[in-house]
Amino acid sequence: MNLEENPERAAQLCREAQQRLMLRVSGLGDGDVRAPSQLPGWTVGHVLTHLARNADAHARRLTGSLAGLDVPKYENGPEQRSSEIAAGAERPAVEMLADLKTSMANLEDVFSRCSAAGWPNGHLLGGGAYGAAACPAHRLREVEVHHVDLGRGYTPADWPDEYVDWDLQVLLDTVPERLSAARNRRAFMAWLAGRGPMDPQAQLDPW
Structure with a gap:
């Protein structure tokens, strides 16, 4: 199944992935988020902050599509993405986790509103390479891949079959x-x- 063409199913898989992620990281403390992740130069805190801001970015695009607006993920492009990650990576763990939980809940609410509206204006690119209707699939990739990058026991062996069936072909x-x-x-x-x-x-x- 091409999840980019099935936002309803991709959104459901994304909800499940975000729940798994939140369960795994909910007990992290300040020492844990300062530890290195499996991404060179990034701590666990960098990865968690990126996941929160990425949720905001997809919510931004999809909220725009609901209004018929072609909105980019980041208004100021890659510089905004980088600066937001750097600014948030040094926060206390409790603040970081609350932020992640809120951003993911907000994205899931946007998913629900898009679903009720029939995923309108899914062709809008937002200056990127894929339409708004593909946002749930691309968010799913972010959560699944970066969950592994955290180095907290989640591995590629844990990736759901439906995610692998879609993204393996994309990567190939x-x-x-x-x-x-x-x-x-x-x-x-x-x-x-x-x-x-x-x-x-x-x-x-x-x-």
């Missing part, structure tokens, strides 16, 4: 453009064709 479609070195292209292609193990030295460019 990015492979050719991310294999800039000819050697890496050949190594990956040989592995896909069953003509040898994946070369551990082969590298994908950042996604």
